[in-house]
Amino acid sequence: MAKRKSKIPEYGTTLRSGIEYYRTRVKDADGKMLELYALTKEELYQKETAARLEKEEVLFRRENPTVEEYCEKWLTIRSATVSKNTIRDYESIIRNYIIKPLGDMYLADVTSDDIRVALVPVSKKSATMYARVNMLIKCIFYNAERTRLIDHNPSAGISAKGGIPAKGREALTDEQVKTLLDAIRGLRPYVFIMIGLYAGFRREEILALQWDCVFLDVKVPYIAVRRAWRTENNRPEISDILKTPTARRDIPIPKCLADCLREEQKKSISKFVIADSNGQPLSLSQYRRLWKYVEVRSQKERTYYKYVNGQSIKYTVKPYECGHQRNNHNIVYSIDFKVTPHILRHTYITNLLYAGVEPKTVQYLAGHKNSKTTMDIYVKVKYNKPEQLLGVVNQAFKQ
Secondary structure, X not given: OOOOOOOOOOOEEEEEOOEEEEEEEEEOOOOOEEEEEEOOHHHXXXXXXXXXXXXXXXXXXXXXXXXXXHHHHHHXXXXXXXXXXXXXXXXXXXXXXXXXXXXXXXXXXXXXHHHHHHHOOHHHOEHHHHHHHHHHHHHHHHHHHHOOOOOOOOOOOOOOOOOEOOOOOOOOXXXXXXXXXXXXXOOOOHHHHHHHHHHOOOHHHHHHOEHHHEEOOOOOOEXXXXXXXXXXXXXXXXXXXXOOHHHOEEEEOOHHHHHHHHHHHHHOOOOEOOOOOOOOOOOHHHHHHHHHHHHOOEOOOEEEEEEEOOEEEXXXXXXXXXXEEXXXXXXXXXXXXXOOHHHHHHHHHHHHHHOOOOHHHHHHHHOOOOHHHHHHHHOOOOOOOHHHHHHHHHHHOOO
């Protein structure tokens, strides 16, 4: 049986530069009219057919995007409300842990089992990384469900808990806080550490803090969180876009921090509380040098390299308690515990909870989105030795 040929429609003609062309118009996927021209009816028919097929393909892909296509769209949407650094961070995680295992699948075809399989390699990473990947997966599929690209969210029932638990992130004890403050008193990071310990600020909130947000001459001294510090190519960027809307808060401060800030304000030449010698906010490299004051006083084992007769020689230094640095006897190895800017904040929140502050209040002071975050992440036993817990137990069961 002979194959039936498609009937070529009658097309209008037009003159262009003295040459007669066949002409037609078709709508593209965005509803715009496209003008098509050809020297023959057959050629114009092929162009028209190709344009209609392309339109159908575009419309199909819009309604049925792959995971990779939708991730790219989601990142573009989020870029309007979060910082460049955050988007870069999201993009790296999404490409490595979501697009690699799932990118070629149509979004609507992804099942909860597919997501669980994709999370297996992430489970061998840290608990923090696992939680971040899980969070991004849930955000992407929730948004797809909300815009009706998928009928249900396959990530809804997947646990956010997984990965290797982080070590050494416990809150500092009162004794450790005293040791830390004694070690860096009078040094450049002292004010930074005081704000972390007694106001619970995030690193980016401390480095963006300006004196116009520090209220010391009022009945209840407080600090307002209104700005965030980020860096682009090592250069500082101060923004009013905070990590979350709930990060915007007013924090009452204890007397020890208020006194510290009053002394600092007297000698300050900058509008920034933490500034470089020119009164400008710190760059990333300047911040790292600031934190070196803490690191060099730690008893953590260090590895160095030095050149001897043109060869790089590796050697290890094992600081001992209360020992002095070989090249600078003013530096004493007194810090025998891990300390990071986040541990300062962790200590602040933990101390509030163990002082009996209501979780919703702690949530506000910490700038968390919800109190569940506060309770799940920060509530850990501060003291766990019998001699430390004896008073608590006796108080609970006193006759």
